[in-house]
Amino acid sequence: MEYSFNSNSEKGRVKALHQYNILDTHEEQDYDNIVELATLICDVPIAMINLIDENRQWSKAKKGIKGDEIHRSLSFCTHAIRDEAVMIVKDAQKDTRFLDNPLVLEKPFIRFYAAVPLSTKEGYKIGTLAVIDQKPKELNNSQLSSLRMLAKQIMTLLDLRLNIKKRKTAETKLQTLNKELRAQVKEKTSEITNIFERVSDAFIAINKDAHITYVNKKAEKMMNENSDKILGKKISDVFPKTVGSELKQFTQKASVTQQPQSYQQYYENSKRWFDNQIYPSPSGASIFIRDITEWKIAEQKENAEKYFSDSIINGLPGIFYLFDTDQNFLRWNKNFETVSGYSGQEIKKMSPLDFFDEKDKLRIQKAIHTTFEKGIVDIEAPFTAKSGHKIPYYFTGKFYDFEDTPCLLGLGIDITQRKQAEEKYRNIFENSLEGIYQSTIDGKFLTANPAMAHILGYDNPEDLIGSISNIENQLYKNPKDRLRLRHLLRRKNEVNGFELQVIKKNNDIIWVNINIRTIKNEEGYILYLEGILKDITKRKIAEEKLKHQFEELQKSNFELDRFVYSVSHDLRAPLASILGLINVAQTEKPTASQNKYWEMVRSSINKLEGFIRDILDYFNNSRSEIKIEEIDFYKILDEVKESLSYLQEIERLNIEIDIHDRVPFYSDENRIKIILNNLFSNAIKYQDLNKESSYFKLKIEITEKQAVINVSDNGIGIEDTYLDKVFNMFYRASENSKGSGLGLYITNEIVDKLGGTIKIKSEAGKGTSFLIIIPSLNKTTARILE
Numbered sequence: 034m035e036y037s038f039n040s041n042s043e044k045g046r047v048k049a050l051h052q053y054n055i056l057d058t059h060e061e062q063d064y065d066n067i068v069e070l071a072t073l074i075c076d077v078p079i080a081m082i083n084l085i086d087e088n089r090q091w092s093k094a095k096k097g098i099k100g101d102e103i104h105r106s107l108s109f110c111t112h113a114i115r116d117e118a119v120m121i122v123k124d125a126q127k128d129t130r131f132l133d134n135p136l137v138l139e140k141p142f143i144r145f146y147a148a149v150p151l152s153t154k155e156g157y158k159i160g161t162l163a164v165i166d167q168k169p170k171e172l173n174n175s176q177l178s179s180l181r182m183l184a185k186q187i188m189t190l191l192d193l194r195l196n197i198k199k200r201k202t203a204e205t206k207l208q209t210l211n212k213e214l215r216a217q218v219k220e221k222t223s224e225i226t227n228i229f230e231r232v233s234d235a236f237i238a239i240n241k242d243a244h245i246t247y248v249n250k251k252a253e254k255m256m257n258e259n260s261d262k263i264l265g266k267k268i269s270d271v272f273p274k275t276v277g278s279e280l281k282q283f284t285q286k287a288s289v290t291q292q293p294q295s296y297q298q299y300y301e302n303s304k305r306w307f308d309n310q311i312y313p314s315p316s317g318a319s320i321f322i323r324d325i326t327e328w329k330i331a332e333q334k335e336n337a338e339k340y341f342s343d344s345i346i347n348g349l350p351g352i353f354y355l356f357d358t359d360q361n362f363l364r365w366n367k368n369f370e371t372v373s374g375y376s377g378q379e380i381k382k383m384s385p386l387d388f389f390d391e392k393d394k395l396r397i398q399k400a401i402h403t404t405f406e407k408g409i410v411d412i413e414a415p416f417t418a419k420s421g422h423k424i425p426y427y428f429t430g431k432f433y434d435f436e437d438t439p440c441l442l443g444l445g446i447d448i449t450q451r452k453q454a455e456e457k458y459r460n461i462f463e464n465s466l467e468g469i470y471q472s473t474i475d476g477k478f479l480t481a482n483p484a485m486a487h488i489l490g491y492d493n494p495e496d497l498i499g500s501i502s503n504i505e506n507q508l509y510k511n512p513k514d515r516l517r518l519r520h521l522l523r524r525k526n527e528v529n530g531f532e533l534q535v536i537k538k539n540n541d542i543i544w545v546n547i548n549i550r551t552i553k554n555e556e557g558y559i560l561y562l563e564g565i566l567k568d569i570t571k572r573k574i575a576e577e578k579l580k581h582q583f584e585e586l587q588k589s590n591f592e593l594d595r596f597v598y599s600v601s602h603d604l605r606a607p608l609a610s611i612l613g614l615i616n617v618a619q620t621e622k623p624t625a626s627q628n629k630y631w632e633m634v635r636s637s638i639n640k641l642e643g644f645i646r647d648i649l650d651y652f653n654n655s656r657s658e659i660k661i662e663e664i665d666f667y668k669i670l671d672e673v674k675e676s677l678s679y680l681q682e683i684e685r686l687n688i689e690i691d692i693h694d695r696v697p698f699y700s701d702e703n704r705i706k707i708i709l710n711n712l713f714s715n716a717i718k719y720q721d722l723n724k725e726s727s728y729f730k731l732k733i734e735i736t737e738k739q740a741v742i743n744v745s746d747n748g749i750g751i752e753d754t755y756l757d758k759v760f761n762m763f764y765r766a767s768e769n770s771k772g773s774g775l776g777l778y779i780t781n782e783i784v785d786k787l788g789g790t791i792k793i794k795s796e797a798g799k800g801t802s803f804l805i806i807i808p809s810l811n812k813t814t815a816r817i818l819e
């Protein structure tokens with residue numbers, strides 16, 4: 034039997050079959066049910082679902098027949114799939130196509146065959162649903178349409194299977210793809226991760242919302258947190274607030290500008306410096322954080338060192354400069370700019386020679402040259418500032434290898450003051466009235482100023498220096514003075530106020546005063562002597578004269594004292610006899626007027642007597658030694674009263690005496706008596722006769738240490754203006770004074786001699802009081818007072 038079919042469509046058909054992937058699969062209930070149903074509907078014993086591939090017919094389901102497959106050449110279905118319609122073979126034994134078919138001739142002895150093709154959507158007939166009987170048969174229409182429906186059902190099942198398969202394949206594919214993708218992603222990620230882990234910086238990736246999506250190990254370590262705890266968090270929450278704010282700020286800037294940002298920051302907590310680089314991307318940003326602490330420390334150290342050397346250079350008192358052999362300035366200090374008035378930029382373009390006057394340039398150039406050749410040089414020259422102002426400077430230059438470049442390093446110091454001092458010294462030296470000189474230790478003049486020459490009678494310094502070759506022999510009147518001076522200079526470096534006589538050029542002798550000092554070198558060896566010499570001849574003469582006059586005065590004073598004393602002393606006896614004679618005369622019954630004259634004479638004599646007594650008291654106080662004895666104030670006061678009884682006004686005076694003497698008081702009785710006598714007599718003399726009554730109060734308080742004497746009266750008092758003068762010699766406070774003006778002077782002198790104090794208080798018209806404090810004396814204190 035021959036079969037022919039369109040190979041093209043056959044290929045597509047087989048492919049269509051294979052896509053269902055159903056061949057050689059297990060039996061399935063759904064298909065079995067259909068064949069069962071087909072047998073029932075068509076009332077046949079055999080039904081099958083056959084699928085036809087290239088060479089064979091394979092049964093997916095069957096009933097009433099055995100064997101899964103037959104060769105296609107035997108297959109009835111091969112014929113059935115050629116047509117759209119249901120193929121019906123009523124009796125195979127009568128059909129030429131099949132009558133010799135083994136399936137007809139042998140088991141299963143097919144006689145009736147009906148098959149509905151199983152058509153795919155594309156129209157490929159991949160198999161059939163066949164019903165078979167072993168006897169000839171016919172099918173009615175409903176059986177045929179049922180068969181068609183079942184064939185469709187089979188196709189639905191197959192399509193369903195195909196779909197599931199397709200989906201499954203797709204799923205698997207997808208899974209594989211997914212797997213592959215994941216593997217790829219993993220690979221890529223690990224690749225990137227490796228890169229990130231390998232980079233020495235801490236790396237943090239953030240998404241658009243600034244949530245952390247990745248951190249490398251370094252970052253974990255830096256933040257001291259596990260990545261699980263960091264991932265997904267907002268970056269500003271992970272970092273400390275202050276840091277966060279900076280990071281936030283720069284991250285935002287990076288995101289807005291889409292430009293990389295970088296900044297450095299010091300993390301106070303860890304005490305470390307970090308350099309943060311932020312690279313933005315549309316999906317977020319990558320942040321690289323590099324620990325730059327070591328580098329920062331080194332930088333700070335370098336800066337500190339630079340600052341240190343800069344501050345040393347800038348702290349130098351003068352100007353500092355460093356230039357190379359081409360005379361380009363490499364470094365200079367601030368002072369250089371200040372003094373020169375040029376800016377750093379200007380100095381950079383200048384040469385050292387630009388700072389000097391034309392006339393000095395050659396000298397400076399030579400000095401620079403010598404420095405580079407010999408190593409060190411110094412020079413003085415005016416430094417010219419930008420303003421043209423010239424400042425005297427002292428420069429030092431030293432060869433210096435600066436960063437492998439031969440350089441000249443130097444300092445310049447303003448010597449204006451020194452120059453001025455030199456000038457001043459020169460002026461002083463030239464114009465001084467005092468002789469200024471320098472001499473060698475063996476007696477030769479080195480220098481001398483005009484005054485020196487003049488004092489010594491020479492025409493000029495040259496004349497003096499040239500004429501004197503041996504100071505000791507030629508200048509000193511007494512050579513021993515030079516020895517004495519040398520001796521003093523050996524002990525001290527300086528001798529001041531040394532006075533001696535020197536011989537002038539014309540052999541006159543003059544007195545001079547020398548201040549001299551030795552000038553030594555570093556080893557202490559005397560280089561020369563430096564002296565200032567003054568002509569003191571006039572002073573010496575005046576001194577001599579004064580000395581002589583003083584001696585004369587002392588002598589005449591002494592004589593005067595003696596004279597006054599003896600006269601005073603000698604006068605007392607005749608005065609006493611005059612008073613006696615007056616008494617006698619008054620007993621001779623004189624007339625009233627005669628008596629009045631006698632009284633006037635008596636008063637005058639008494640006054641004279643008082644004056645003489647004051648003078649004698651004064652001399653006694655100044656000459657006699659303090660005689661210490663226990664003072665009996667009662668006895669003294671009795672004697673004082675007695676001696677003043679000749680004063681008539683004493684009658685009017687109420688005398689109040691109050692003495693507290695529980696302890697003995699030691700002093701000089703005579704002197705105490707003079708004090709009390711003076712105060713008492715004044716109270717009598719200066720009573721206010723206009724007042725109804727007058728008083729004199731004396732209060733003496735004695736302690737172991739001292740006697741406090743309070744004297745007061747209600748007399749005429751003393752005007753304020755005179756009060757501080759009443760203790761002066763011969764001072765009288767009013768016209769009406771009845772005394773010599775010596776009493777209070779002597780009183781003050783005596784109080785002073787006894788080591789005490791006296792104070793007066795007085796008011797004109799009211800009265801006067803004195804406060805006297807006298808210490809109780811012993812031998813030692815008395816000796817001190819003497």
Ligand code: ADP
Binds near residue numbers: 759773
């Ligand atoms: P005289 O010998 O003149 O009294 P004094 O030295 O004792 O000299 O006193 C100086 C002057 O002080 C007196 O001339 C008198 O004017 C005034 N004077 C001294 N004591 C008193 C007194 N108790 N009351 C008023 N005046 C006094």
